[in-house]
Amino acid sequence: MNLEELLNLKIPPKKDDLTDEDIARLFFKYKGLLKRIERDEAFWIATNENMTRAYSKLDKQARELQDAQEQLIRKEKLAIIGQLASSISHELRNPLGVISNSTYFLKMMLEDADEKIKKHLDILQKEVVRSNEIITDLLTFAKVKKIKLVNIDLNKILEDVLKYVEIPENISIEKQLNTDLPPLKLDEEHSFRAFLNIITNALQALGDEGKIVLKTSRIENFVAIKIMDNGVGIPEENLEEIFEPLYTTKAKGIGLGLAIVKEIIDEHKGSIEVESKVGEGTTFIIKLPLKASLEES
Ligand SMILES: Nc1ncnc2c1ncn2[C@@H]1O[C@H](COP(=O)(O)OP(=O)(O)OP(=O)(O)O)[C@@H](O)[C@H]1O
Ligand SMILES: [Mg+2]
Numbered sequence: 001m002n003l004e005e006l007l008n009l010k011i012p013p014k015k016d017d018l019t020d021e022d023i024a025r026l027f028f029k030y031k032g033l034l035k036r037i038e039r040d041e042a043f044w045i046a047t048n049e050n051m052t053r054a055y056s057k058l059d060k061q062a063r064e065l066q067d068a069q070e071q072l073i074r075k076e077k078l079a080i081i082g083q084l085a086s087s088i089s090h091e092l093r094n095p096l097g098v099i100s101n102s103t104y105f106l107k108m109m110l111e112d113a114d115e116k117i118k119k120h121l122d123i124l125q126k127e128v129v130r131s132n133e134i135i136t137d138l139l140t141f142a143k144v145k146k147i148k149l150v151n152i153d154l155n156k157i158l159e160d161v162l163k164y165v166e167i168p169e170n171i172s173i174e175k176q177l178n179t180d181l182p183p184l185k186l187d188e189e190h191s192f193r194a195f196l197n198i199i200t201n202a203l204q205a206l207g208d209e210g211k212i213v214l215k216t217s218r219i220e221n222f223v224a225i226k227i228m229d230n231g232v233g234i235p236e237e238n239l240e241e242i243f244e245p246l247y248t249t250k251a252k253g254i255g256l257g258l259a260i261v262k263e264i265i266d267e268h269k270g271s272i273e274v275e276s277k278v279g280e281g282t283t284f285i286i287k288l289p290l291k292a293s294l295e296e297s
Helices: 003-008 020-109 115-142 154-164 188-206 257-267
Strands: 149-152 170-177 184-187 209-219 222-229 271-277 281-289
Touching (some): 115 188, 154 209, 154 222, 184 188, 188 281
Parallel strands (some): 170 209
Antiparallel strands (some): 209 222
16 A cells, blocks of 8 residues: 555554565654654744734833823814913903902901901902912913023922912821922922912812921932822822823813923922822822923033
């Protein structure tokens, strides 16, 4: 029998039907097949490895593309909001100034007025301040003002923010400020606004009572600022969205606070991270490079 006839048999041949030559043919065929399987296996393993590598490269590129796309959309969104904001804000500044002056005048003239009138004048004044803050936020967003980097004592900025905000009686502030911090190059107004926005959020997350911890430290080439509160916390699924413009969970919020913070941190070439647990609290960690020199770039 030749090899083909042997291989075409329907039932296995008996040992006695096979000549030594048949056995030798079958042996070599079997060996050849084994060799091929070995080669094929090596080929498939190599192919598999190549494909895994190609896949992870593709995956990385897809992620980079998505990041770039998201950044572009964010930038476009910011630009549109910025344009709108700056024109509306400029229009609003004048009438607000008039309301503010008139309120001041009325307060002076009505020094002996009854408490109800005084209370309403105070409300008016407070709301004008709040409206002006919103306008400042919008204008910061629209980057109407050019950023000006000067040597800044970071701890002082934080102290200034604490003096500026109204801290309810049952909210305690713990300061862990490193007094050996080197001065940073920051835009004073913008950095004040960034910390004001984060601390305002922390106060809002606390409600009537709780604690805010402010910590500054130097880590290698940057200064880290931690702002911790033990307030309501942020659900994990929202963490990615909180820096998006117009994202808010508050009835009276606009959703610009953290978007502005992110802009300001970016313009100082820093980074911002957030850790939060619902019911336990939130921590914002900001890192600002020691040599944040925008002049260089
Ligand atoms: N410390 C915090 N604790 C809990 N939630 C927070 C905290 N900081 C931010 N958030 C969440 O992130 C959202 C976005 O914050 P952001 O400051 O951008 O806007 P806002 O405070 O809602 O409105 P605006 O600041 O414009 O008045 C908030 O609505 C809130 O849900
Ligand atoms: Mg806010």
